[in-house]
Amino acid sequence: MTWDATRRDVLALPLAAAAAALIAPAIARAADDPLPSWNDSRSRTAILDFVGRVTKEGGPDFVPLDDRIAVFDNDGTLWSEQPVYFQVFFALARVKQLYPEHPEWENLEPFKSAISGDLKSLAATGEKGVLKLVMASHAGMTTEEFAQIVVDWITTARHPRFNRLFTELVYQPMLEVLNLLRANGFKTYIVSGGGIEFMRPWTEKIYGIPPEQVIGSSIKTRFEMKDGKPVLQRLPEIDFIDDGLGKPVGIYKFIGRRPIFAAGNSDGDLQMLQWVTGGKGARFGMIVHHTDEKREWAYDKQSSVGKLDKALDAATGARWAVADMKWDWRKIYPFSS
Amino acid sequence: MTWDATRRDVLALPLAAAAAALIAPAIARAADDPLPSWNDSRSRTAILDFVGRVTKEGGPDFVPLDDRIAVFDNDGTLWSEQPVYFQVFFALARVKQLYPEHPEWENLEPFKSAISGDLKSLAATGEKGVLKLVMASHAGMTTEEFAQIVVDWITTARHPRFNRLFTELVYQPMLEVLNLLRANGFKTYIVSGGGIEFMRPWTEKIYGIPPEQVIGSSIKTRFEMKDGKPVLQRLPEIDFIDDGLGKPVGIYKFIGRRPIFAAGNSDGDLQMLQWVTGGKGARFGMIVHHTDEKREWAYDKQSSVGKLDKALDAATGARWAVADMKWDWRKIYPFSS
Numbered sequence: 001m002t003w004d005a006t007r008r009d010v011l012a013l014p015l016a017a018a019a020a021a022l023i024a025p026a027i028a029r030a031a032d033d034p035l036p037s038w039n040d041s042r043s044r045t046a047i048l049d050f051v052g053r054v055t056k057e058g059g060p061d062f063v064p065l066d067d068r069i070a071v072f073d074n075d076g077t078l079w080s081e082q083p084v085y086f087q088v089f090f091a092l093a094r095v096k097q098l099y100p101e102h103p104e105w106e107n108l109e110p111f112k113s114a115i116s117g118d119l120k121s122l123a124a125t126g127e128k129g130v131l132k133l134v135m136a137s138h139a140g141m142t143t144e145e146f147a148q149i150v151v152d153w154i155t156t157a158r159h160p161r162f163n164r165l166f167t168e169l170v171y172q173p174m175l176e177v178l179n180l181l182r183a184n185g186f187k188t189y190i191v192s193g194g195g196i197e198f199m200r201p202w203t204e205k206i207y208g209i210p211p212e213q214v215i216g217s218s219i220k221t222r223f224e225m226k227d228g229k230p231v232l233q234r235l236p237e238i239d240f241i242d243d244g245l246g247k248p249v250g251i252y253k254f255i256g257r258r259p260i261f262a263a264g265n266s267d268g269d270l271q272m273l274q275w276v277t278g279g280k281g282a283r284f285g286m287i288v289h290h291t292d293e294k295r296e297w298a299y300d301k302q303s304s305v306g307k308l309d310k311a312l313d314a315a316t317g318a319r320w321a322v323a324d325m326k327w328d329w330r331k332i333y334p335f336s337s
Numbered sequence: 338m339t340w341d342a343t344r345r346d347v348l349a350l351p352l353a354a355a356a357a358a359l360i361a362p363a364i365a366r367a368a369d370d371p372l373p374s375w376n377d378s379r380s381r382t383a384i385l386d387f388v389g390r391v392t393k394e395g396g397p398d399f400v401p402l403d404d405r406i407a408v409f410d411n412d413g414t415l416w417s418e419q420p421v422y423f424q425v426f427f428a429l430a431r432v433k434q435l436y437p438e439h440p441e442w443e444n445l446e447p448f449k450s451a452i453s454g455d456l457k458s459l460a461a462t463g464e465k466g467v468l469k470l471v472m473a474s475h476a477g478m479t480t481e482e483f484a485q486i487v488v489d490w491i492t493t494a495r496h497p498r499f500n501r502l503f504t505e506l507v508y509q510p511m512l513e514v515l516n517l518l519r520a521n522g523f524k525t526y527i528v529s530g531g532g533i534e535f536m537r538p539w540t541e542k543i544y545g546i547p548p549e550q551v552i553g554s555s556i557k558t559r560f561e562m563k564d565g566k567p568v569l570q571r572l573p574e575i576d577f578i579d580d581g582l583g584k585p586v587g588i589y590k591f592i593g594r595r596p597i598f599a600a601g602n603s604d605g606d607l608q609m610l611q612w613v614t615g616g617k618g619a620r621f622g623m624i625v626h627h628t629d630e631k632r633e634w635a636y637d638k639q640s641s642v643g644k645l646d647k648a649l650d651a652a653t654g655a656r657w658a659v660a661d662m663k664w665d666w667r668k669i670y671p672f673s674s
Contacts, residue, residue: 101637196372211593222582222592223608223612224368225611230608248560249559253533257549275560275569278567
């Protein structure tokens with residue numbers, strides 16, 4: 001059973017939703033309101049209702065502690081992903097850093113476009129070009145060296161639009177959902193198409209999600225003795241793509257059971273949402289819909305980054321909650337007023 | 338730093354060890370002794386000493402909670418592995434079960450030997466034969482169906498020598514080590530060359546280790562809609578071999594950090610032990626040495642199952658604790674007197 005369908009119609013009209021958003025601040029909230037950055041909305045109600053039901057001992061939807069597993073996409077679900085995935089900014093910075101050792105990159109694509117920061121020409125190099133860029137920037141060092149490279153970048157690099165650290169561009173309402181779930185005994189995981197080792201060095205600090213609860217795409221590593229020390233060397237070879245059809249596969253590989261809660265924002269999350277909500281017992285599926293071009297970005301079916309088309313169409317039939325960023329979220333980022 | 342080397346010489350002679358074992362029961366143990374099935378031995382002292390040091394706040398070897406990660410091999414380290422890995426018994430039983438649907442197996446190796454239970458002829462079919470057996474018995478169903486098949490077998494099949502459930506053949510002293518570590522804030526993992534989904538359905542009940550803390554070898558799976566339901570179908574294709582050089586790779590892939598405690602019993606654990614104990618700060622490596630042919634089995638350098646050769650030679654230089662089953666363990670299995 002998913003969230004109560006009868007509640008779906010109450011605020012079905014955009015006008016009603018807008019009215020609710022305006023009225024919302026006036027509605028009394030408990031001092032310990034677990035979702036203060038959410039307007040009173042169907043999605044907020046659905047989340048609270050679900051958590052209440054699965055934690056109610058003796059209730060028909062009660063779920064034992066061990067099975068309270070929640071999975072979250074990262075790009076576009078927990079933090080922003082425009083104008084390109086933030087990991088692309090990282091790859092570009094890394095290539096620029098390595099350029100002095102690679103003079104041959106001056107006239108060689110995709111490096112030429114990467115070094116000049118020409119995202120359009122870079123995109124034109126296609127999947128093959130991007131793969132070359134990823135391998136040049138993400139492989140060829142030990143796992144410990146790579147983690148340090150990520151930390152050095154993530155603690156200093158800034159987003160061009162907001163001039164903020166990328167880790168400041170996380171969604172306050174989603175941080176509240178993570179905390180709400182954990183306060184109710186859930187184990188929270190990230191399941192991202194992005195690089196697993198690009199996320200692990202900072203997810204605990206930013207999201208409260210430790211490295212072992214991060215699932216993502218990966219390149220291969222090899223055990224080696226380096227200067228007499230055992231290390232894992234990162235190789236320029238794809239190991240696993242944790243996107244689309246790969247997400248349920250990645251989840252089962254790492255966790256060994258089917259989660260009961262999944263949140264995503266794009267078609268890359270479709271199979272994860274289907275698989276998670278297709279299990280027995282109480283299940284919750286949720287889509288973050290980017291509808292706020294003023295405070296964040298507005299995009300869905302036509303977007304090249306974070307395209308949301310089939311998953312949005314599937315949401316109604318599957319009874320997934322759709323969080324409308326513009327109407328449902330009082331606040332986008334922790335630093336927003 | 339590993340465990341204090343000066344303690345290694347105190348009981349260096351087998352005679353002294355034997356004497357200690359005889360005296361041991363007379364030595365007073367606290368009522369809440371965390372390792373009651375261990376004789377007073379170098380390995381027992383080393384374990385207690387290590388746990389004491391890494392949990393002593395303000396001490397030079399203190400390790401924060403998050404980094405207290407311990408990894409254990411399974412076959413031969415947490416449960417027995419003779420006369421063959423227990424998963425082989427499972428594969429044989431499964432092939433026998435499927436035989437009626439496969440009359441062509443009657444004269445086809447490795448199935449012929451598997452069905453007749455001729456382990457010697459089966460071994461003669463080599464790696465290729467065993468792989469065929471694994472694929473025939475472990476693939477071709479959904480992940481949920483496979484978990485049920487494992488549960489059905491593990492709760493009924495019995496070991497030929499002891500006429501006990503295979504899960505009764507776990508080592509009581511190692512269960513105590515698992516509990517001791519967890520009581521001191523450690524997260525305990527299995528890192529096995531065996532099949533990950535063969536272990537996950539029962540490790541929580543038997544070892545207190547949940548599915549998401551089990552790492553092992555795997556075959557590929559594919560997301561499919563089956564009768565309108567989303568499932569993961571198990572494919573006859575190797576995904577990852579979690580043995581030898583693969584163990585550090587598997588650990589980092591799943592956990593994203595280097596554990597500080599590792600226990601194994603064979604050369605398949607060598608690189609895991611090297612990598613874990615090769616990190617900075619307090620580290621602990623441990624080898625279970627099978628020396629008790631009366632109560633369990635005695636084997637090491639010449640064994641085809643669980644061969645312990647290079648890792649045993651490396652133990653002294655690397656200062657890994659070696660638990661001598663015959664002398665160090667008062668009790669082998671929970672049911673032993």
